[in-house]
Amino acid sequence: SDTPLDKIAKDKQKDEEKKRADREKAIRDHFEQKVAAELTLKLKTARDRLNSFRNDELPKVMVMADDKPRETFILSRGEYLKPTTKVTFDTPAFLPPLPKDAPKNRLGFTRWLFAPENPLTARVAVNRLWQNLFGFGLVKTVEDFGVQGELPSHPALLDWLAVEFRDKGWNMKAMNRLLVTSAAYKRSSKVTAGQLALDPENRLLARFPRVRLPAMVLRDVALATSGLLDKRLGGKPVYPYQPNGIWDALAITKERDFTYPASSGADLHRRSLYTFWRRTVGPANMFDASSRQACRVRAGTTNTPLHALTTLNDATWNEASRELATTLIQKFPEEGARLDRLFELVLARKPAAGEKVTLNNMLQVQTKAFERDPLAAKQATNLGATPRDTKTDPAKLAAWTQLCLAVYNLDEALTRE
Structure with missing residues (x-):
């Protein structure tokens, strides 16, 4: 049968200009109705097959290949x-x-590090774990096991822990469990005159050393006990509360200007591990933080008024105190039960009778003060981005917020003992 083009060619009644226009229209209609539809279907089929192949292919790992290492020489006088x-x-x-069978590259070095006959790796690792829990290592100079470092206070214990760590498959969780269930960790921090005279630095571990918790742990404790802590794992750094203008001094030039992009929502309450840390200065609410310009495995501990000003006034601690106070008021109608739960959460014990009397007196004084000054009550409970509970009496909430903040700032809450 004739195609549309054949019919147009045989039509003698139309002039050439009309035939040309009809031919163009016929070609365009044929392409849209036949060719384009078929090509679209073929293209969809090909894409589906490609996606199926990509989903079924084996995963690939990109591996860097080392070039031929350049020759290295000892230089005469460094020239x-x-x-x-x-x-x-x-x-x-x-x-x-x-x-003998290890290549002289990073793989060989890794095998050497974890070889059973290597005397350093396991000892250095368990010494740092010990430092994390006791405040100092069995070898006090955790960064130096060489001739300039200190001798271990308990060499046989260090050897045994190193072998145990290696035999347990380098399991850090198992080692931490072993240390916190040990007799040394369970000892009292109370010191006698005799102990102080014989061992002022407590290197013999006759008592548990009183150690102020690291600032990152203090912040995480406040977030966890108040119910604010976001337990997500991994992800990008976050930017929690910081004092206004603290980064202005770092904007040395226009090219190096830095504006702190404050986080919002759950990112404000992520673990301190994920907090953004500029190389030249650590987060303002983390005491004794390294500047990151040099590697430090033994952080110093200082106690200054700035620490107390932070834990009393920083938005993180105030917001955590308000949220904890809200939970206590909503779940426990009786004040005695609230105090018991507050101490259990923050101090892992119940309050003594004398402590309850003191805290109740403080609560009454704070409540009356906030009832006389509603604006102060509002200001005391407005810190932080988490919405404030509007159903609870403002004066009552503010008073309990101040009480929770006071407990967070007790020496017992700031110190491991």
């Missing part, structure tokens, strides 16, 4: 133009050599 003896990759001579 690059005066090379002397050629040297190659190797381990320190006073330590065991690399395994």
Whole structure:
């Protein structure tokens, strides 16, 4: 049968101009109705097959291949133009050599680090775990196990812990469980005159050392006990509450200007581990934080008025206190039960009778003060981005917020003992 183009060509009644227009229309209609539809279907089928293939293919891991290492020489008096003896990759001579079958690269070095005969890796690791819990390591200079470092206070214990760590498959959780269930960790922090005279630094561990908790832990404790802590794992750094203008001094030039992009929502309450940390200065609410310009494995501990000003006035602690107060008021109708639960959450014990009397007196004084000054009550409970409970009496909520804040700032809450 004739195609539309054949019919147009045989039509003798139309002039050439009309035929040309009809031909163009016929070609366009044929493409849209036949060719384009078929191509669209074929394209969809091909894309579906491609996606199916991509979903079924094996995952690939990108691996960097090392180039041929350049030759390295000892330089005479440090001058690059005066090379002397050629040297190659190797381990320190006073330590065991690399395994015979290990390549002299990062893989070989890793195998050497975790080889059973390596005397350092396990000892250094358990010494740092010990420091995290006791405030100082069995070897006090955790960063230096060499001739300039201190000798271990309990060498046999360090050896045993190192072997135990290795035999448990380098399981850090198992080692932490072992340490916190030990007799040394369970000892009282109370010191006698005799202990102080014989061992003022407590290197013999006759008592548990009183150690102020790290600032990151203090913040996380406040968030966790108040119910604000966001327990998500991983992700990008977050930008929690910071004092206004604290970063202005770091804007040295226009090119190096930095504006703090404050987070919102749940990101404000993530673990301190995820807090953004600028290289030149640590977060303002984390005492004794390293500047990150040098590696530090033994952080110092200081006690200054700025610490108390932070835990009393920072938005994180005030917001946590208000949320904890809200929970206590809503769940426990009786004040005695609220105080018991407050102490259990923050101090892991119940309050003594004398402590209850003191706290009740404080509560009465604060409540009356906030009843006389509603604006102060509102200001005391408005810190932080979490919406305030509007059903609870403002004076009552403000008074309990101040009480929770006071408990958060007790020496017992700030110190592991």
